[in-house]
Amino acid sequence: MPEPRRLTLSSAIGLLVLIAAVVACAAAAFAYTAGWFSPERLTPDKLVDAFTPPGATPPLGHRRNHAKGVCFTGVFEANGAGSELSRAQVFSHGQYPVLGRFNLATADPNAPDATVRVRGLGLMISSADGQEWRMAMIDAPFFPVSNPQAFYDLLIASASKDPNAMPTFAKANPEIVKFGDWAKSAPWTGSYAEERFNSLNSFIFVDNSGGEHPVRWSLLPAAQPVAVPPDELAKRGADFLEQEIAERVGGGPARWTMTVTVANPSDPTADPSQPWPQDRRTVEVGTLTVEKIEAERDGPCRDINFDPAVLPSGMRTSDDPFPAARSSAYAKSYDRRTAEAKDYPRTAPGASQ
Amino acid sequence: MTVQRFTPLQRGLHWLMAVCILAMLFIGVGMVSTIEPTYLTLVSVHKPLGMAILILALIRLAVRLRAGAPPLPADLPEPMKLAAHLSHYVLYALMIAMPLIGWGMLSAAAYPVKLWDGVYLPSILPQSDALHTALWNAHFYLAFLFFAVILMHIAAALFHALIRRDGVFDAMGPALTRDGAAPAE
Numbered sequence: 350m351p352e353p354r355r356l357t358l359s360s361a362i363g364l365l366v367l368i369a370a371v372v373a374c375a376a377a378a379f380a381y382t383a384g385w386f387s388p389e390r391l392t393p394d395k396l397v398d399a400f401t402p403p404g405a406t407p408p409l410g411h412r413r414n415h416a417k418g419v420c421f422t423g424v425f426e427a428n429g430a431g432s433e434l435s436r437a438q439v440f441s442h443g444q445y446p447v448l449g450r451f452n453l454a455t456a457d458p459n460a461p462d463a464t465v466r467v468r469g470l471g472l473m474i475s476s477a478d479g480q481e482w483r484m485a486m487i488d489a490p491f492f493p494v495s496n497p498q499a500f501y502d503l504l505i506a507s508a509s510k511d512p513n514a515m516p517t518f519a520k521a522n523p524e525i526v527k528f529g530d531w532a533k534s535a536p537w538t539g540s541y542a543e544e545r546f547n548s549l550n551s552f553i554f555v556d557n558s559g560g561e562h563p564v565r566w567s568l569l570p571a572a573q574p575v576a577v578p579p580d581e582l583a584k585r586g587a588d589f590l591e592q593e594i595a596e597r598v599g600g601g602p603a604r605w606t607m608t609v610t611v612a613n614p615s616d617p618t619a620d621p622s623q624p625w626p627q628d629r630r631t632v633e634v635g636t637l638t639v640e641k642i643e644a645e646r647d648g649p650c651r652d653i654n655f656d657p658a659v660l661p662s663g664m665r666t667s668d669d670p671f672p673a674a675r676s677s678a679y680a681k682s683y684d685r686r687t688a689e690a691k692d693y694p695r696t697a698p699g700a701s702q
Numbered sequence: 703m704t705v706q707r708f709t710p711l712q713r714g715l716h717w718l719m720a721v722c723i724l725a726m727l728f729i730g731v732g733m734v735s736t737i738e739p740t741y742l743t744l745v746s747v748h749k750p751l752g753m754a755i756l757i758l759a760l761i762r763l764a765v766r767l768r769a770g771a772p773p774l775p776a777d778l779p780e781p782m783k784l785a786a787h788l789s790h791y792v793l794y795a796l797m798i799a800m801p802l803i804g805w806g807m808l809s810a811a812a813y814p815v816k817l818w819d820g821v822y823l824p825s826i827l828p829q830s831d832a833l834h835t836a837l838w839n840a841h842f843y844l845a846f847l848f849f850a851v852i853l854m855h856i857a858a859a860l861f862h863a864l865i866r867r868d869g870v871f872d873a874m875g876p877a878l879t880r881d882g883a884a885p886a887e
Contacts, residue, residue: 361865368860372853379849383731392735479822481814497737652812652829658742659813662820666742674737676745683811684838690831 391501393681396674399504400456410693411458413682415469415485418452419591420648423602423640425474431634434562434609435554437663438476440634447637448473450650451541451594454487462590463582466532470546470568471655472637480661483654485675486546486568489535492621493528497674524622536576539585541594542603542639543574550657550675551618551667554609563612563667565625568605568637595642605637619668646696654683707873709769715762716874722755723797727849749804750817756801763794775868786858789851796848800841807837 356364384390400414401407408416425447431440439445453460454467469487476482494500499522506518519525538544546568554562582589597603611630617623645651658666658676666672686693708716726748733744774783806826808815810833815823827833863871 356865364864365861368857368864371860372857375853375856379728379731382728382735384735390735391737393737396737478820479814480820652831654811654813656813666739670739673739673742677734677737677741684835687811687831688835688838690835 391498393677396497396501396504396678397681397685399501399508402508407685408456408458410686410689410691412452412686413678414456415452415454415471416456416458417460417462417465418450418469418471418645418650419594420643420645420650421449421451421594421598421639421641422643422649423447423449423638425607425635425637427635428633430632431554431609432557434556434564434611434632434634435663436557437482437554437661438478438480439474439482439661440663445474445476447475448649448653449639450645450653450655451590453590459587461583461587463537463579463585468541468544468546468590470541470544471650471653473653473655473659476661478661481659482661482664483659484548484657485655485679486548488544488546489528489531489549490547491528491531491624492549492671493525494522495524495620495622497670500674528622536574537579537582538574539577539582539589539593540572540597541590542572542597543570545569545574546605548657549621550671551612551621551669552660552672553665553667555663555665563616563618564609565612566607566609566634568607571604571606591642591644594639598639598642603639605639607634607637608632609634619670621669621671644696646694651693652687654679656680706772706869707875708771709765712762712765712769713874713876715758715765717876719755719758719762719797722751722758723848724852726751726755727845727852730845746816746818749808749815752801752804753817753823755797759794759797759801763798766794772873774870775866778866778868778870782858789855789858792847792851793855796844796851800844800848803837803841803844807834807841810834810837 380386384392397413407413412418423446425439425445427440427442427445429440429442431437434440450471452469452471453462453465454469455465467487467489469485471485472483474482494503502518502522503525506514509515548566551563551565554564556562586592594603609632610625611632612618612625613629616625616629643649656676656679657672660666707713729744729748729751733741733748736744774786778786805815805823809825809827810830812825812829815825817823859871859874862868863875
């Protein structure tokens, strides 16, 4: 053992201060990384909080957005054509089980169906290699805003009582005008089965030889869309969409064709508010068949987070910043609603605990 | 002859894991506080790094049980000896528990536990809101406990190295000591 060397009192105090400084710097670096010194940083908590207007109670036990929905199960039948774009097993010719959820873009799980403009579809396709492709699509042809910060600003502005909030937002984010025009003019339908659902976000498909293809995808309904005015829909009851799809699928499956659209080199992949031109190469990759509808309460989709960043080998995120933002916010929403499980109106107490 | 230093394997594991665990804790608090694309990058590092730490910790525990540790200086006050022993139990427990809790938490949320492209861990728990919440809370609060214990560990190491100068730091120190106290291998 080395002989301890004697320290003077003042040098011992100096060294103690040095040790305290090292610890304090490490703690400060940790706090900085955690964002404690950056109140302006857009965190998943802030984004998820913004779905609930100031002073209101969040939908405890429910998804913080797209809170109202109904579960389905079925099958995705790949025709094999997608394999030229992605080596993901789900594109090899064959059948793959799916679990999904039709939903409404609202933070209110009890919103009357006719009051919600945007309809969505969450989907999880599983392949035999144990991999999953999860996605959450909507029926709008483009996203209201071009980046996640703008989406947060939109949530804040639309919940604001300040009459200038939305005009100020629209000035800073002019792409919202195009979305407003779509919301006003696009026809409403009386069925989830008549909706076209779009990924909106861009992803990269990777083929067998490592070639990369920036893509977006859509589900095109087999059912012919029939336009119904919203005041007509309002007369059909608060839950007419769930009732209609359950009845329809009870009488026979509902189908969609999945198409994958490949970007040209100059197409905007980072901005889902900008649709690509209509003439882009589009490949039909298979058919989604919805075979069974189940209520969300204790249904198989209730406990699934349709996180768009859960991708099989052969797919990855692109320079589009939304899948990362959505993934972080969806996880936060999942953390919260699972912690509030006692507030969720389960049909069978303690079921699937 | 009394062993004065940890073996080179133990020292190597210690410093390798020190880097991994500190990186892991910073990645953890960083990733849960951002919605930027780095979120996905950090998450994709967090999971395989956590598994690497679990494997290294199990190897390290086995090596420690076999090779032992140099004794603390006889003149070290009893409360400091107790703190030294307790903090090391806590560090070993956290090194092993944190990755398992994280793995269980993802399993209880029915997320695929992806290590890297095409490589997945099996699910170790059924989906359960209650389990997910309990494990999420454990993972979150234990991470801060882990970091706090590491700060104490660093403070104590520096106290031994700079003030007591009693050879405790050199026992795990990365460089060869001046006094040639290293045991013959």
